[in-house]
Amino acid sequence: MGFPFHPRLRPLTILTVIGLVVVLLSSCSRPSPPLIKLGITRWPGGAFLFLAQEKKYFEEEGVRVQLVEFVSTPDAIDAYKAGEIDGMTCSTLDMVKAAEESRRIPQAFIVSDSSNGGDVIMARDDIHRPEELSGARIGCENSHLCKYLLQSALDDAKLSEEQIDIHHITQLAMEDAFRQGEVDALVTRPPVSIRLEREPGVHAIYSSSELPTDILNVIVADKTLIDQQPEAIRSVIRAWERAYKFYTKNPDLAQRMMGQRIGLRPDEFARSLEKIRLVSPEEKEHYFGEDQGLLVSTEDTHRKLCDMGISDRESAVEKLIAPAALTTQP
The missing domain is CATH 3.40.190.10 (Periplasmic binding protein-like II)
Known part of the structure; x- marks a missing residue:
């Protein structure tokens, strides 16, 4: 047995259905965001x-x-x-x-x-300034930014790249390399530098605060x-x-x-x-x-x-x- 149907409702019902179909089709054809x-x-x-x-x-x-x-x-x-x-x-x-x-x-x-101190060179407690990096083993990511910061520090200290020993290390491996004594200093940034601040004797000797712009x-x-x-x-x-x-x-x-x-x-x-x-x-x-x-x-x-x-x-x-x-x- 069907539902009772009033003839006067038929045009409205048809229009409603058509409207719903149009809305559905338009939503389906609308391109998704890139x-x-x-x-x-x-x-x-x-x-x-x-x-x-x-x-x-x-x-x-x-x-x-x-x-x-x-x-x-x-x-x-x-x-x-x-x-x-x-x-x-x-x-x-x-x-x-x-x-x-x-x-x-x-x-x-x-x-x-x-960066105004975020990019930093951190060293163990017997190295206090860039001039003392001569002969040091320095962990540095193989990136242009790290090279730039390190070269700026060496220039200020009147040292050449030949006077240091660069170890290419990823940021992920830097903390372990430092704790295990594989390097004497690191060119790093947060979050690694912030976590290294917890270590006794570890401190910054040069940073992007020297190059604020x-x-x-x-x-x-x-x-x-x-x-x-x-x-x-x-x-x-x-x-x-x-x-x-x-x-x-x-x-x-x-x-x-x-x-x-x-x-x-x-x-x-x-x-x-x-x-x-x-x-x-x-x-x-x-x-x-x-x-x-x-x-x-x-x-x-x-x-x-x-x-x-x-x-x-x-x-x-x-x-x-x-x-x-x-x-x-x-």
């Missing part, structure tokens, strides 16, 4: 990407982001060159070298922070992606800025969330942030707008890399900065 794969290391300034992911800001801004974790920046650069990721967190030094070593063009679209950290994406998916990149920028604002309003909770992702206690993560200068969303106009602060800084860094013999003077660094129309507009 997937952007970003390489990330455990640098505290980049951890705001983890926070944006935890808070689901990427989803809410209409973009899918996969954070691909790497032990070291050189590993992330290799993955970028191989086309395995679309972009990464890195320093402007690494960005310049990635462009020189690849057919791809990385473009910075977010300035996250500048040199080590600028950015988030880059391949130029092709930026050209083809500008709205997706804007969504990433908005998610990043929301994570930053969440941190300013809820610092304790944010530090706990980000610290967990990079292996530090909340107090340790807070201490790691003291060694960098976070760049607020309000400063993006300075870096990407008329001041061209990012370009000026990158050109200066490039000149220093060239003077050290690390970089190619023919590199055109201006192509490594994303357009202001993309980065400064909401």
